[in-house]
Amino acid sequence: MSRPASEFALIDRHFRRPSRHADVRIGIGDDAAIIATAPGLDLALSVDMLVEGRHFLAGADAHDVGHKTLAVNLSDLAAMGARPRFALLAGALPDADEHWLARFMDGFRALAGRHEVELVGGDTTRGPRNLCVTVVGDLPAGTAITRAGARPGDDVYVSGSLGGAALALHALRGAIHLAPDALAAVRVRLDRPEPRVALGLGLRGVASAALDLSDGLTGDLGHLLAASRCGARIEIARIPADAALPLHGASRALALQCLLAGGDDYELCFTAPVHARPHVDVAARDAGVGCTRIGSITAAAELVVVDESGSPLAEMPLAFDHFR
Amino acid sequence: MSRPASEFALIDRHFRRPSRHADVRIGIGDDAAIIATAPGLDLALSVDMLVEGRHFLAGADAHDVGHKTLAVNLSDLAAMGARPRFALLAGALPDADEHWLARFMDGFRALAGRHEVELVGGDTTRGPRNLCVTVVGDLPAGTAITRAGARPGDDVYVSGSLGGAALALHALRGAIHLAPDALAAVRVRLDRPEPRVALGLGLRGVASAALDLSDGLTGDLGHLLAASRCGARIEIARIPADAALPLHGASRALALQCLLAGGDDYELCFTAPVHARPHVDVAARDAGVGCTRIGSITAAAELVVVDESGSPLAEMPLAFDHFR
Numbered sequence: 001m002s003r004p005a006s007e008f009a010l011i012d013r014h015f016r017r018p019s020r021h022a023d024v025r026i027g028i029g030d031d032a033a034i035i036a037t038a039p040g041l042d043l044a045l046s047v048d049m050l051v052e053g054r055h056f057l058a059g060a061d062a063h064d065v066g067h068k069t070l071a072v073n074l075s076d077l078a079a080m081g082a083r084p085r086f087a088l089l090a091g092a093l094p095d096a097d098e099h100w101l102a103r104f105m106d107g108f109r110a111l112a113g114r115h116e117v118e119l120v121g122g123d124t125t126r127g128p129r130n131l132c133v134t135v136v137g138d139l140p141a142g143t144a145i146t147r148a149g150a151r152p153g154d155d156v157y158v159s160g161s162l163g164g165a166a167l168a169l170h171a172l173r174g175a176i177h178l179a180p181d182a183l184a185a186v187r188v189r190l191d192r193p194e195p196r197v198a199l200g201l202g203l204r205g206v207a208s209a210a211l212d213l214s215d216g217l218t219g220d221l222g223h224l225l226a227a228s229r230c231g232a233r234i235e236i237a238r239i240p241a242d243a244a245l246p247l248h249g250a251s252r253a254l255a256l257q258c259l260l261a262g263g264d265d266y267e268l269c270f271t272a273p274v275h276a277r278p279h280v281d282v283a284a285r286d287a288g289v290g291c292t293r294i295g296s297i298t299a300a301a302e303l304v305v306v307d308e309s310g311s312p313l314a315e316m317p318l319a320f321d322h323f324r
Numbered sequence: 325m326s327r328p329a330s331e332f333a334l335i336d337r338h339f340r341r342p343s344r345h346a347d348v349r350i351g352i353g354d355d356a357a358i359i360a361t362a363p364g365l366d367l368a369l370s371v372d373m374l375v376e377g378r379h380f381l382a383g384a385d386a387h388d389v390g391h392k393t394l395a396v397n398l399s400d401l402a403a404m405g406a407r408p409r410f411a412l413l414a415g416a417l418p419d420a421d422e423h424w425l426a427r428f429m430d431g432f433r434a435l436a437g438r439h440e441v442e443l444v445g446g447d448t449t450r451g452p453r454n455l456c457v458t459v460v461g462d463l464p465a466g467t468a469i470t471r472a473g474a475r476p477g478d479d480v481y482v483s484g485s486l487g488g489a490a491l492a493l494h495a496l497r498g499a500i501h502l503a504p505d506a507l508a509a510v511r512v513r514l515d516r517p518e519p520r521v522a523l524g525l526g527l528r529g530v531a532s533a534a535l536d537l538s539d540g541l542t543g544d545l546g547h548l549l550a551a552s553r554c555g556a557r558i559e560i561a562r563i564p565a566d567a568a569l570p571l572h573g574a575s576r577a578l579a580l581q582c583l584l585a586g587g588d589d590y591e592l593c594f595t596a597p598v599h600a601r602p603h604v605d606v607a608a609r610d611a612g613v614g615c616t617r618i619g620s621i622t623a624a625a626e627l628v629v630v631d632e633s634g635s636p637l638a639e640m641p642l643a644f645d646h647f648r
Contacts, residue, residue, distance in 0.1 A: 024410075024442060024444055027442070027443075027444045028443065028444060028445060028446050032445070033410070033412070033444035033445045035410065035444065035460075037361050037362055037365065037367065037462075038361055038362025038363070038365065039362070041361065041362065043361065043367075045410070045412055045444060045445055045458075045460065046412070046445055047412040047413070047414045047445050047446070047447050047456070047458060048414065048447050049414035049415070049416060049447050049449055049451075049454070049456060050449075051416050051449055051450070051451035051452075051454075052451075053451075054449060054450060054451055055449070086348075086357070086359065086369070088357070088369055088370070088371040088458055089371070090371045090372065090373035090456050091373070092373060092375050092454060118348060118351070119351075119352065120348055120351045120352060120357035120359065120369060121352060121356070121357045121369055121370055121371050121458075122352050122371070123371050123372050123373050125373055125375055125378060125379070126375070126378060127373075127375035127376075127377075127378055127452065127454060128375075128451065128452035128454070130373070130375075130416060130451060130452070130454045130456075132371070132373060132414050132454075132456035134369075134371060134412055134445075134458040136359075136369065138361075
């Protein structure tokens with residue numbers, strides 16, 4: 001599929017180059033860069049930029065924005081199995097609205113505190129609202145979980161449940177009606193995603209590959225498969241759908257879109273050898289987050305999604321792309 | 325002076341907190357954070373965000389913007405005496421303009437290559453044009469040049485010449501007319517600042533304090549003095565003014581504004597004990613950039629600027645502040 005000027009093509013074409021430093025274990029193209037800075041210890045570095053009107057709604061609660069700005073970055077570290085340590089925050093604000101900034105920082109700090117992340121650098125400027133966070137994590141040398149380690153026969157897992165955040169966005173835009181209770185439940189998924197940091201740490205030495213789900217399951221899993229040079233067969237019936245997703249009614253198409261390609265899930269998608277199933281169970285239990293087997297890695301380099309009757313989906317929903 | 329909601333007050337009030345990690349040597353408030361990651365080696369981390377229409381003109385050559393986006397970050401590392409190693413780049417672009425991005429990356433990479441900086445992380449999204457770079461440098465443990473080490477009697481230096489970038493901005497805005505040759509010369513200072521990386525490395529163990537000049541000499545030096553809890557007396561006649569600055573004509577007030585508070589100089593301002601003068605000379609010669617003594621550190625906590633006749637300036641030009 002040719003998608004000129006997609007976000008991923010832009011990054012590939014303009015950002016990615018062969019590494020010039022021996023201590024860059026993993027450069028651009030995974031959830032975080034991995035740098036060998038000290039004997040026995042690797043650093044993980046990742047950056048994410050959130051733009052008002054794109055990653056959060058204009059008028060969104062600043063506390064939620066502060067939470068989410070850090071959460072999406074911690075999710076990248078979680079996907080590498082890195083322990084979060086430090087963050088740097090740069091923000092453009094339309095005006096010096098101290099109330100907004102104070103609430104933003106409350107949300108940011110509450111999450112940072114829970115993960116013992118220290119804010120060590122900051123820059124503020126005036127401009128259209130835009131928040132950019134860089135996170136630094138660490139991990140024992142050579143233990144990073146990359147996207148490239150999946151092997152045919154491995155199980156494919158996702159953590160938590162999928163589709164809730166996308167459903168909330170559709171409801172807020174009026175594309176579907178939800179009862180107030182259901183909307184409130186899925187809005188939490190959209191506004192306050194919970195980075196799976198503890199799970200990521202528990203999957204070191206267990207998972208063969210991992211990434212975080214930010215743009216939707218099929219698109220993101222596609223990146224993992226491309227990096228691992230293999231394919232996968234996943235079953236819709238096994239994918240842990242958010243309870244509010246109307247998979248069996250008139251809105252099934254929209255529900256499938258949310259489930260498979262909705263984006264903003266911030267769950268982990270990972271693979272592990274079959275013999276590691278007990279270890280995955282332990283990691284999931286210790287982290288307090290469910291992990292569900294949704295299919296298997298295949299040798300053929302394609303992603304097959306089968307529906308509840310066992311038939312491959314004819315049309316695959318498209319993942320989110322910032323430049324499409 | 326009470327300046328509610330200034331950029332610096334915002335950072336102080338909302339970003340700065342006591343450090344929670346023993347390995348954070350320097351947190352928010354200097355040019356870069358300093359982290360003790362490995363025995364013998366410290367990391368320096370800094371972030372800067374550039375907004376179109378604020379840090380670069382709409383319609384500016386993307387090659388220049390790419391250069392400047394990295395340069396202002398490398399300047400922060402230089403001010404700490406750190407060797408640049410890695411960069412992460414996040415960008416919001418109004419559209420997937422590949423030509424713009426390709427030229428931007430050409431400018432970014434040309435400077436990165438000269439300083440052996442590797443781009444290890446990237447994020448792109450759609451939005452009002454905004455570029456955010458995080459840089460990582462390293463330095464021998466405990467050798468960072470902070471803002472806090474100046475002592476009464478120390479000399480105060482600046483590298484290169486000041487005021488050219490600000491003069492260019494005034495000329496482009498029509499506030500002053502410059503001959504084409506003069507304009508071209510100062511535009512280079514505005515569009516393609518040269519981070520003083522080699523000088524910063526040479527000043528390790530020589531300078532007692534340093535910072536980079538981004539918002540103007542008097543304001544930035546004021547931050548160094550506040551961190552060092554002392555004052556300074558500097559002489560306008562000694563400040564190395566850009567050759568194009570009309571210090572002696574009808575535009576003297578504007579020229580002084582450019583020289584003392586213009587911003588965008590990206591030179592280093594540093595202090596060193598009098599006995600270190602020969603070492604400063606060696607560092608300057610080795611780096612190929614002039615360093616000029618412009619005054620001395622004083623015990624009294626105030627900044628006194630004296631004019632060519634030896635009289636203190638009655639009114640101090642104000643430094644640039646993004647929220648004023």
